[in-house]
Amino acid sequence: MSIFTGLQRPQFQAYYDEEFLIDHHFENGRGFPPSYIDYVETLGYGRLCGLWNIHIPLGDHPDSWLHRYHDWRSWFDDVLESEEVLQEAALEPDGFPELLEHAVPFAFSEENDLLVWDVQSPDERGEFPIYALNLRTWGNFRYAAPDLYSFVESLLDGERVKSILGTHRTPFPYTFEPF
Numbered sequence: 001m002s003i004f005t006g007l008q009r010p011q012f013q014a015y016y017d018e019e020f021l022i023d024h025h026f027e028n029g030r031g032f033p034p035s036y037i038d039y040v041e042t043l044g045y046g047r048l049c050g051l052w053n054i055h056i057p058l059g060d061h062p063d064s065w066l067h068r069y070h071d072w073r074s075w076f077d078d079v080l081e082s083e084e085v086l087q088e089a090a091l092e093p094d095g096f097p098e099l100l101e102h103a104v105p106f107a108f109s110e111e112n113d114l115l116v117w118d119v120q121s122p123d124e125r126g127e128f129p130i131y132a133l134n135l136r137t138w139g140n141f142r143y144a145a146p147d148l149y150s151f152v153e154s155l156l157d158g159e160r161v162k163s164i165l166g167t168h169r170t171p172f173p174y175t176f177e178p179f
Contacts, residue, residue, distance in 0.1 A: 002035075003149050004042040007176035014044025014178075017057035020066070024057070026104060026119045033117065033127045035148035036106065046179045049155045049172035051109045054148075063179075065106060072105035072114065075135065095131065095141030103131070112136040113165060115144065115151070132164050140166075 021040055025031055032040075040056045045063065048054055058064035099118055107115035112135045117128035127147040134140055144164045145151035154160040155172040162169055 002038050002042065003152050004039050004176075007048075007174070008042055009176075009178065012044075012178060014041060015058070016040050016044055017059045017064070020057040020059075027102065028119055028122070030119065030122055030126060033122075033147060034125060035127060039148055043176050044178055047177040048175075049152065050175055051111060051172065052107055052113075052115075052155075053109070054107045054115075068108070069105055072108075076100050076103055076105075094143040095133075099131065099141065104128075134166075 021032060021037060023031075031037075036054075039054060045056050045058060046053075053063070055063060055065040055068045057066065061067070098120065099116075102118070102120050103116040104119050105114055105116045114133050114135055116131050116133070118131060119128050121129050123129075123146065125147075129146060130144040130148070130151050131141050132144040133142070142164055145154055151164075154164055156174055158171045161171055
């Protein structure tokens with residue numbers, strides 16, 4: 001049983017673009033990571049832990065992962081075109097230059113936090129490392145988790161959430177609100 005099963009609502013059918021979820025491949029030839037696929041198939045689109053929108057394939061819907069991805073990538077392209085000193089500041093403390101080039105954003109919080117996958121570093125399970133950054137502070141890349149399951153577990157833990165999102169953060173509620 002995954003951490004997402006406990007959030008599932010009875011009689012709720014998750015809506016998503018199944019064909020895109022299964023057929024999409026990133027520049028490295030890999031598809032979406034297993035924990036993300038589990039999230040999409042189990043919960044669908046909604047608000048996770050009170051603040052997080054994990055964007056999923058929704059066809060032409062404006063909040064679809066594909067539409068949001070292109071919007072977010074423009075931020076990364078702006079950073080790549082900026083002066084080196086700004087790039088270095090945006091990457092502190094855990095980012096690295098290549099991450100700016102191939103980061104794949106997939107989630108956003110109501111506090112301007114963005115989650116990205118490092119699609120160039122898959123593990124043996126096909127999971128991509130997750131990094132968190134805050135768009136309000138123009139970066140501050142922090143390694144967040146090896147997969148989406150671990151990220152959600154970190155959101156629920158007082159110490160772990162501070163190490164990922166900053167010392168001012170408190171644990172998030174274990175909730176899911178479908179849209």
